Amino acid sequence: MSPDGTIEAQRIWKRFRADRVPRSLRDHLDFSRPRGRGWRWALRDVDLEIAPGESVALIGANGSGKSTLLKILNGVMDPYAGHLDVHGRVGALIEVRTGIHPQLTGRQNVYIYGALIGMSRREVAQRFDAIVAFAEVEQAIDRHVKFYSSGMQMRLGFAVAAFLDPDVMLVDEVLAVGDAWFQQRCLDKLREMMTNGTTLVFVSHDLAAVQASCQRGVLLEEGRVVADGPVDSVLERYRMAVEQSARLIDDSDDPYRVVAARTRAPDGGPVMSDGTLTIDISIASADPRAVSACVGISEGTAAPVIVVQRDVMLAAGTSEILCNIDRLPLPKGRYSVWFGAFETHGNDLVPWRPISDVDVHGPELMPSPNGVVRLAPVHVTTRWEIS
Amino acid sequence: MGQTEAMPRPPLDEPPAELRYRRKLAPLRSLHELWNARELLWSLGEREFQARYAQTWLGVGWALVTPILLMLVFMVFVNRVVNVNTHGAPYSVWVYLGLLPWTFFSSAVSRGGQVLVFESSVLNKVRCPREVFPLSSLVVAAYDFALSVFVLGVLFLITGYEPHTTAIWVPLLLAIQIAFCAGVALGLSVVVVFVRDIGQAIPLMLQLGIFATPVAYDISAIPHQWQPVYAAINPLVGVIEGYRETILYGLQPPWRLVIPSAIASCLYLVGGYLLFKRLEPGIADVA
Numbered sequence: 117m118s119p120d121g122t123i124e125a126q127r128i129w130k131r132f133r134a135d136r137v138p139r140s141l142r143d144h145l146d147f148s149r150p151r152g153r154g155w156r157w158a159l160r161d162v163d164l165e166i167a168p169g170e171s172v173a174l175i176g177a178n179g180s181g182k183s184t185l186l187k188i189l190n191g192v193m194d195p196y197a198g199h200l201d202v203h204g205r206v207g208a209l210i211e212v213r214t215g216i217h218p219q220l221t222g223r224q225n226v227y228i229y230g231a232l233i234g235m236s237r238r239e240v241a242q243r244f245d246a247i248v249a250f251a252e253v254e255q256a257i258d259r260h261v262k263f264y265s266s267g268m269q270m271r272l273g274f275a276v277a278a279f280l281d282p283d284v285m286l287v288d289e290v291l292a293v294g295d296a297w298f299q300q301r302c303l304d305k306l307r308e309m310m311t312n313g314t315t316l317v318f319v320s321h322d323l324a325a326v327q328a329s330c331q332r333g334v335l336l337e338e339g340r341v342v343a344d345g346p347v348d349s350v351l352e353r354y355r356m357a358v359e360q361s362a363r364l365i366d367d368s369d370d371p372y373r374v375v376a377a378r379t380r381a382p383d384g385g386p387v388m389s390d391g392t393l394t395i396d397i398s399i400a401s402a403d404p405r406a407v408s409a410c411v412g413i414s415e416g417t418a419a420p421v422i423v424v425q426r427d428v429m430l431a432a433g434t435s436e437i438l439c440n441i442d443r444l445p446l447p448k449g450r451y452s453v454w455f456g457a458f459e460t461h462g463n464d465l466v467p468w469r470p471i472s473d474v475d476v477h478g479p480e481l482m483p484s485p486n487g488v489v490r491l492a493p494v495h496v497t498t499r500w501e502i503s
Numbered sequence: 504m505g506q507t508e509a510m511p512r513p514p515l516d517e518p519p520a521e522l523r524y525r526r527k528l529a530p531l532r533s534l535h536e537l538w539n540a541r542e543l544l545w546s547l548g549e550r551e552f553q554a555r556y557a558q559t560w561l562g563v564g565w566a567l568v569t570p571i572l573l574m575l576v577f578m579v580f581v582n583r584v585v586n587v588n589t590h591g592a593p594y595s596v597w598v599y600l601g602l603l604p605w606t607f608f609s610s611a612v613s614r615g616g617q618v619l620v621f622e623s624s625v626l627n628k629v630r631c632p633r634e635v636f637p638l639s640s641l642v643v644a645a646y647d648f649a650l651s652v653f654v655l656g657v658l659f660l661i662t663g664y665e666p667h668t669t670a671i672w673v674p675l676l677l678a679i680q681i682a683f684c685a686g687v688a689l690g691l692s693v694v695v696v697f698v699r700d701i702g703q704a705i706p707l708m709l710q711l712g713i714f715a716t717p718v719a720y721d722i723s724a725i726p727h728q729w730q731p732v733y734a735a736i737n738p739l740v741g742v743i744e745g746y747r748e749t750i751l752y753g754l755q756p757p758w759r760l761v762i763p764s765a766i767a768s769c770l771y772l773v774g775g776y777l778l779f780k781r782l783e784p785g786i787a788d789v790a
């Protein structure tokens with residue numbers, strides 16, 4: 117018998133109906149409609165072994181099967197095939213507002229939601245004050261929840277679920293809502309649970325939060341596990357995959373387009389932190405036109421770290437734009453260079469896309485302490501004085 | 504855990520047949536889980552009861568409106584036209600005793616049949632024994648029932664008619680009533696998830712059902728030899744006749760009706776529960 121907090125999922129398969137099911141009487145009577153059963157495999161042969169206390173991020177594009185896997189681990193859905201054992205009490209932070217009933221007061225909801233996720237009345241009563249304090253709804257606890265703001269409803273749901281003290285905690289995208297202050301406190305709470313030995317399975321598109329809270333990453337692609345390992349390396353792989361697919365978009369028929377793009381250091385050597393980065397861009401234009409040219413640099417597909425802009429006059433035919441960024445504030449790593457050209461009132465002529473990569477050489481970025489979310493990597497020189 | 508080694512298996516298009524996941528039908532374990540979820544069952548019922556009458560002026564008084572109104576309708580129309588033989592008991596009390604179990608059934612089934620569809624968003628996110636949802640509608644119905652029983656007491660006071668001590672048989676009849684309603688609610692709720700049309704038909708069936716139950720008329724309208732069959736098909740027959748014989752006339756429960764009803768309720772309950780458990784794994788896929 118494995119200890120509580122262990123997840124053993126072997127060869128999990130799950131499928132959903134993909135055919136156009138006759139939905140109404142009219143469809144049933146329409147014999148010309150193609151029939152037959154189609155299935156779409158949401159999970160294919162997924163293995164996931166998680167030891168107690170591990171924190172694992174499920175990473176993948178939309179539709180890659182992350183949420184389905186989470187539902188199966190949660191036990192709300194059965195797999196089609198495979199073996200599954202989740203030991204211990206399972207808690208889930210999945211759209212925490214769904215269990216909240218708008219016609220009841222906050223107090224009643226705490227008890228009912230607690231019961232829904234498996235707490236006894238006594239357990240809820242013991243934690244009631246802590247739950248209410250964490251959700252910051254002390255003033256409103258005897259008010260109907262429908263008069264709560266959506267943020268308050270979410271905080272209430274999260275707080276109840278967070279105080280379940282489960283052996284396994286499943287978190288799906290809940291941190292997307294709520295303000296930054298509450299998000300940070302949620303992450304703190306999750307980390308506190310992890311220190312107490314709770315196993316964490318985390319699904320989020322917020323890669324920074326993923327990186328801050330998980331040690332291990334599992335990358336899913338079309339329902340298969342394609343990478344499983346330390347979160348940093350798996351995230352890197354995911355970012356590369358997304359970047360490549362973004363660059364595959366072919367818009368060669370557009371009247372305005374990027375023909376070529378290159379990144380280099382002015383002296384021809386490697387691009388260094390604190391050095392100069394030169395970006396050469398060739399743009400084809402159908403007619404002479406004044407545009408605002410934007411160049412951005414991002415880590416993976418995250419929002420850009422740097423965006424610079426300049427009004428330029430494009431000639432008919434091909435124009436060359438050269439952008440020098442001095443004292444490059446980026447630590448060692450691989451970055452994407454983005455480009456877009458916009459009309460003066462904001463319409464895009466050349467859509468905002470990654471156009472090239474750049475490898476920056478220089479000092480490694482210091483790892484941030486576990487649980488601290490760093491939005492973007494920036495290289496700064498520091499001078500400390502300790503007395 | 505480190506980086507996994509190269510994929511040990513060739514990618515397949517379909518899982519091998521021997522891997523098929525089958526949830527075992529384990530009634531004992533399921534019942535144990537249900538027992539552990541009893542607080543949730545009460546909470547859900549309570550939640551529904553509170554939420555239903557929240558912000559209404561009459562509040563829980565609405566729970567009494569249906570049986571009282573139907574009683575008045577039957578008193579004014581049916582009793583005048585048909586002239587039911589109540590063997591000396593006031594018609595109001597007589598018909599109300601039929602309406603009590605009927606309203607319980609109607610309320611439990613109308614909500615219980617649809618509850619899995621209403622609660623589908625919760626079902627997809629929260630793990631708990633799914634039976635609690637249809638069963639919670641019995642809790643709601645029980646709250647309404649308890650309030651209606653209070654009205655029955657008032658009726659006895661007004662009419663001056665006294666209930667008999669044979670009313671000690673009531674708990675047995677109540678058990679039959681609850682078992683039957685639970686079975687129907689369980690079976691119906693899970694079938695409705697897969698065949699939504701049935702959900703549309705429930706209110707209609709309930710409107711007709713009141714005439715398939717001896718609420719307003721006497722059981723003697725049915726040929727004598729068919730009465731036990733009638734009681735087996737519709738266990739409320741045995742329940743209603745039982746209430747009337749024991750409470751109003753001081754007689755033993757009419758065993759020739761109550762026994763078929765009791766057996767049938769048990770079958771309804773077991774059948775409904777097994778059907779529910781059989782179809783339960785698919786609920787999250789289609790809800």
